[in-house]
Amino acid sequence: MSMxxxxxxxxxxxxxxxxxxxxxxxxxxxxxxxxTGRRPEICGVLTRADGExxxxxxxxxxxVELIGGTEPAREFVLEALRRGRxxxxxxxQLLAQHGEELFEAARQAGVQxxxxxxxxxxxxxxxxxxxxxxxxxxxxxxxxxxGTTNFILSEMAASGAPYGEALARAQELGYAEADPxxxxxxxxxxxxxxxxARLAFHTPVTLGDVPYEGIEKISPDDIAYAKELGLxxxxxxxxxxxxxxxxxxxxxxxxxxxxxxxxxxxxxxxVMVEAPEITEVTMSGPGAGGMETASAVLGDVVSVLSGDAxxxxxxxxxPLVSDVASSFYLHLAVAxxxxxxxxxxxxLGDKEVSVKSVVQRGAGDDARLVMVVxxxxxxxxxxxxxxxxxxxxxxxxxxxxxxxxxxxx
Amino acid sequence: MSMxxxxxxxxxxxxxxxxxxxxxxxxxxxxxxxxTGRRPEICGVLTRADGExxxxxxxxxxxVELIGGTEPAREFVLEALRRGRxxxxxxxQLLAQHGEELFEAARQAGVQxxxxxxxxxxxxxxxxxxxxxxxxxxxxxxxxxxGTTNFILSEMAASGAPYGEALARAQELGYAEADPxxxxxxxxxxxxxxxxARLAFHTPVTLGDVPYEGIEKISPDDIAYAKELGLxxxxxxxxxxxxxxxxxxxxxxxxxxxxxxxxxxxxxxxVMVEAPEITEVTMSGPGAGGMETASAVLGDVVSVLSGDAxxxxxxxxxPLVSDVASSFYLHLAVAxxxxxxxxxxxxLGDKEVSVKSVVQRGAGDDARLVMVVxxxxxxxxxxxxxxxxxxxxxxxxxxxxxxxxxxxx
Numbered sequence: 001m002s003m004x005x006x007x008x009x010x011x012x013x014x015x016x017x018x019x020x021x022x023x024x025x026x027x028x029x030x031x032x033x034x035x036t037g038r039r040p041e042i043c044g045v046l047t048r049a050d051g052e053x054x055x056x057x058x059x060x061x062x063x064v065e066l067i068g069g070t071e072p073a074r075e076f077v078l079e080a081l082r083r084g085r086x087x088x089x090x091x092x093q094l095l096a097q098h099g100e101e102l103f104e105a106a107r108q109a110g111v112q113x114x115x116x117x118x119x120x121x122x123x124x125x126x127x128x129x130x131x132x133x134x135x136x137x138x139x140x141x142x143x144x145x146x147g148t149t150n151f152i153l154s155e156m157a158a159s160g161a162p163y164g165e166a167l168a169r170a171q172e173l174g175y176a177e178a179d180p181x182x183x184x185x186x187x188x189x190x191x192x193x194x195x196x197a198r199l200a201f202h203t204p205v206t207l208g209d210v211p212y213e214g215i216e217k218i219s220p221d222d223i224a225y226a227k228e229l230g231l232x233x234x235x236x237x238x239x240x241x242x243x244x245x246x247x248x249x250x251x252x253x254x255x256x257x258x259x260x261x262x263x264x265x266x267x268x269x270x271v272m273v274e275a276p277e278i279t280e281v282t283m284s285g286p287g288a289g290g291m292e293t294a295s296a297v298l299g300d301v302v303s304v305l306s307g308d309a310x311x312x313x314x315x316x317x318x319p320l321v322s323d324v325a326s327s328f329y330l331h332l333a334v335a336x337x338x339x340x341x342x343x344x345x346x347x348l349g350d351k352e353v354s355v356k357s358v359v360q361r362g363a364g365d366d367a368r369l370v371m372v373v374x375x376x377x378x379x380x381x382x383x384x385x386x387x388x389x390x391x392x393x394x395x396x397x398x399x400x401x402x403x404x405x406x407x408x409x
Numbered sequence: 410m411s412m413x414x415x416x417x418x419x420x421x422x423x424x425x426x427x428x429x430x431x432x433x434x435x436x437x438x439x440x441x442x443x444x445t446g447r448r449p450e451i452c453g454v455l456t457r458a459d460g461e462x463x464x465x466x467x468x469x470x471x472x473v474e475l476i477g478g479t480e481p482a483r484e485f486v487l488e489a490l491r492r493g494r495x496x497x498x499x500x501x502q503l504l505a506q507h508g509e510e511l512f513e514a515a516r517q518a519g520v521q522x523x524x525x526x527x528x529x530x531x532x533x534x535x536x537x538x539x540x541x542x543x544x545x546x547x548x549x550x551x552x553x554x555x556g557t558t559n560f561i562l563s564e565m566a567a568s569g570a571p572y573g574e575a576l577a578r579a580q581e582l583g584y585a586e587a588d589p590x591x592x593x594x595x596x597x598x599x600x601x602x603x604x605x606a607r608l609a610f611h612t613p614v615t616l617g618d619v620p621y622e623g624i625e626k627i628s629p630d631d632i633a634y635a636k637e638l639g640l641x642x643x644x645x646x647x648x649x650x651x652x653x654x655x656x657x658x659x660x661x662x663x664x665x666x667x668x669x670x671x672x673x674x675x676x677x678x679x680v681m682v683e684a685p686e687i688t689e690v691t692m693s694g695p696g697a698g699g700m701e702t703a704s705a706v707l708g709d710v711v712s713v714l715s716g717d718a719x720x721x722x723x724x725x726x727x728p729l730v731s732d733v734a735s736s737f738y739l740h741l742a743v744a745x746x747x748x749x750x751x752x753x754x755x756x757l758g759d760k761e762v763s764v765k766s767v768v769q770r771g772a773g774d775d776a777r778l779v780m781v782v783x784x785x786x787x788x789x790x791x792x793x794x795x796x797x798x799x800x801x802x803x804x805x806x807x808x809x810x811x812x813x814x815x816x817x818x
Binding site for chain 2: 028202277286296302
């Protein structure tokens with residue numbers, strides 16, 4: 001086959017990203033040819049209404065999967081790999097839930113499976129972790145990997161709007177879907193963190209391994225009180241080494257003002273990678289967008305055509321640690337009478353939970369204690385919380401939100 | 410040769426980075442073997458006192474150049490390439506001044522020349538521009554690519570210290586060298602921007618093409634007054650498409666508070682890439698450090714061993730545009746009498762330079778006008794500045810510093 005023959009790409013799915021990818025192929029085809037020696041050409045498109053999967057794969061050299069969801073995407077990707085076609089996908093659910101099976105199929109067929117677009121939009125975090133830091137002993141990968149929730153939290157912080165109102169605004173602007181469940185409950189971020197954890201730690205991690213909490217219960221109060229403590233709220237995905245294994249989780253979390261993720265506002269994503277050898281690298285950019293995602297897909301297509309090395313493999317099996325140490329913000333609606341703070345401090349002290357800062361606000365029926373406690377095992381904090389909830393000075397159940405304690409000044 | 414044979418690496422130079430690289434090879438050798446199938450081994454080290462270049466190259470499969478400077482590094486790298494050895498280097502001066510010759514030698518020999526560590530420390534900006542955005546029509550690459558000057562400017566802003574004092578503090582802390590000239594005058598940043606511009610625009614750019622200004626003349630006054638306008642000062646490298654070609658420059662520049670580069674403080678680097686398809690991606694991290702730089706070198710070594718595709722080539726020749734449009738901060742020590750502002754506004758108006766914001770400060774011998782003017786051709790602004798300097802109401806020559814006008818709110 002001469003260098004001048006176009007590369008035939010089979011495209012599965014023509015939603016927002018698929019349509020943008022078609023445009024991009026038309027617009028950047030010449031640049032792809034300049035970089036790889038071959039012009040890309042879409043040889044067939046599979047949509048709900050049109051196209052025959054078997055025919056498209058047969059006629060293609062490379063398959064781009066942009067259907068989303070797990071079935072039939074899983075079946076299609078497996079079949080394409082088995083038939084020796086390299087696959088580029090933007091499908092985070094597929095990778096987070098069936099990654100092992102897909103990577104194994106790619107390995108057996110000796111072809112590439114690339115998925116930059118599955119995590120953090122246009123931020124090339126997959127490539128950077130796999131290639132630039134592929135032999136770095138990464139301690140921690142964490143960040144804001146869901147733009148919808150970051151927009152909602154930014155909106156709540158800026159306007160004091162309650163969650164429902166901020167969500168409605170996100171939907172108006174197209175930053176949230178009609179059914180926003182998977183974004184706001186943390187499931188979307190959890191799928192992305194499963195993928196990043198796998199890459200960072202070279203160990204199998206699936207969606208089921210990642211406990212997640214969303215932002216549905218966040219009150220504008222918490223955001224306002226925390227501001228007085230110098231904190232801003234983000235939905236964080238955190239994958240880190242912990243004594244004896246790794247921990248991968250998604251939860252709303254307060255950050256101090258100087259933290260590199262604190263200024264990330266609106267529908268943006270940002271991911272930090274930490275390792276002793278590199279200290280830390282932070283990458284940020286738009287979290288979504290059809291053209292942005294299509295651009296990440298095209299980057300992967302170019303890598304396949306350039307003959308870049310295939311992805312590195314999982315090479316160990318690290319246990320998941322469930323009880324980790326965290327710092328917490330604690331919001332207590334308390335009776336307005338002397339000795340309340342002492343009583344609560346006593347309970348915390350008994351459980352060896354130590355207080356970092358505290359503010360008292362309001363009076364009478366509006367009296368509140370807002371505090372940040374230093375890092376302690378979450379199980380121990382949960383016990384302290386239970387003991388506090390049992391005190392008769394509490395007017396409502398305590399609210400707790402994690403905090404990253406580092407102050408970066 | 411069996412997979413188990415180690416990869417023999419010839420190391421040229423054993424300064425801070427070279428010594429850290431040796432440690433890293435010892436510490437991460439197993440991870441390199443897991444990723445590439447081969448364990449790395451340093452087969453010879455060339456220092457001022459020891460080693461024979463010819464012997465080291467002869468016995469090596471891959472050469473790592475960490476000598477720095479242009480000679481004899483240039484000669485060594487050319488010879489290594491000619492003899493078919495892939496080369497990994499951290500040498501920005503070498504690439505910025507002799508890039509074409511080196512890339513041509515690599516092309517002719519059909520081996521790789523990689524240089525992630527030459528720009529922006531541990532931030533993998535070279536890989537991201539070349540690979541992730543290799544076929545993206547990049548509009549602009551810009552950022553903070555010199556950690557020494559960013560530390561000095563942060564220090565001046567935080568403490569109000571004059572330049573000389575902040576520099577001395579940087580030297581104490583090891584962030585500036587005994588002879589800091591190349592850092593503080595902008596030459597170091599210019600070399601890095603020549604490299605980044607070449608990659609982003611696929612066109613030859615050398616150090617001589619990059620006009621640069623440093624920070625030696627920045628006064629704490631400017632930083633303090635600009636703060637009132639919501640501005641913070643950075644030494645920026647900017648490479649961008651402009652009508653008819655590209656512009657690549659280094660200059661101190663004010664940024665508004667919401668700008669993604671504004672929160673980058675201390676000895677950090679940060680680089681932004683802008684393109685319609687990706688909107689923008691920002692990457693930040695430590696700008697230097699022996700281990701950080703060595704880690705970037707090791708990432709390149711792994712890419713060579715993994716068989717990643719060689720670097721993409723310059724494929725066009727874009728003209729360098731010298732007169733570009735910029736926005737400016739303007740500091741004027743003026744006579745304290747009525748009509749002064751009107752007189753200055755008149756001169757600016759005559760030259761079609763339009764004022765964005767202005768503050769008046771002080772009185773009598775300390776009266777000052779501090780303003781920001783909207784983007785205009787720099788040649789036109791220079792004429793306006795000349796006309797203002799000729800006014801008898803000025804007590805000292807006007808001081809002008811560029812501003813990035815975008816307010817990102």
